[in-house]
Amino acid sequence: MNIQLLNQLSAFGNVEIPLPSSKSESNRVLIIDALTEGENQISNLAEARDTQTMIRLLDENPPVFDVLDAGTTMRFLTAFATVTNQNKVMTGTARMCERPIGILVDALRTIGGDIHYMNKEGYPPLAIHGFSGQKSKRVEVRGDVSSQYISALLMIAPLLPEGLEIALLGKVGSRTYIEMTLELMAQFGIVHKWEDNVITIPAGKYKPTSFSVESDWSGASYWFSLLACADQGSLYLKGLKENSLQGDSKIVDIMDRLGVKSEFDAHGVHLTKQAVKGLTSWDFTHCPDLAQTVAVTCAILGQKATFTGLESLRIKETDRILALQQELAKFNAQLVEGANEVFTLIPSVSLPSEVQVHTYEDHRMAMAFMPLMTKTRVIIEDPEVVNKSYPSFWKHVALVQ
Ligand SMILES: O=C(O)C1=C[C@@H](OP(=O)(O)O)[C@@H](O)[C@H](O)C1
């Protein structure tokens, strides 16, 4: 196991961070591209392993699609392989085979897909045996487990002869990711209607277009956190837009409360320090990937806060609630579960002189705990885990050190 030692760092000058491209945007655009007749001009695709895996599988088209640990790649390619009538095995890491996919498989079977579970009902690996023609133009999909099932169905919907109506059942989480999918589809010529809980996509063809992927707001969140925790400094984050397709741009509002001022120009955003206004509560239902960043920031800054909307964290790269609880405890902070899924973040009272962070095969555990280096010596276990979304992360950390 590799270990990376970070020096204590409480202040830095004005540093420009190049930022990686968004893997969420990239993986959607790659599926749309694969479904477009004609040539798209796509630039700035993510270096993220999740995106590079998607590119490789689409290019090489092997009989087994091994997505490794990439959730979007698993869900989007399952829908893609089904409606393009392929025979395919869908698999991934041991953890990927613990992440549920039954809701998507049920919906694809309703539409006409022939899909079998190879091991455990409701989970990868899957055997896809093609598509026997459209059997239904309506599916009902629970909205509270993963929005990725809904995005996967939306992107393949125009290919279906009768289009598709997706009725969302119950609470809808990660709604901003569904909106991102619909907005991208619109840029490639596919219109939709979203009335009450039903999204309707007519049959149609994606139109060749040119599209440049924006920088990654989830990856940007760690830099906001670093500045919030530092005594002094300023940062310029390149390639971010104020009006983003990415819901994680909400980090601007969260960090405004935690002492970071954001000013946009044509090429990115300038971050400077301002007085802490205080963050007492936040609902992460629509920005789950920010939860680790914000929990660690509050723990370091002494901000007691209540967090809701964390339910989906348990089925991501690891059980992120448990992972946070265990690692926060190492510097005397707590994430306490109360009634009705309300969590209280109790900040650190005293910091040890060194903290060794276990990363649970989760890129966001490694990146979220990096800002602790403003206060104490930090050892991050398995630093390469960041490759899933942000391979150049440690190179960028070296820019501020
Ligand atoms: O569609 C996407 O690109 C994503 C949706 C979210 O997942 P859930 O919908 O499962 O919350 C998010 O956590 C993930 O990192 C990326």
Ligand SMILES: C=C(OP(=O)(O)O)C(=O)O
């Ligand atoms: C949850 C994540 O990704 P995925 O679900 O696509 O594996 C993530 O990047 O934090």
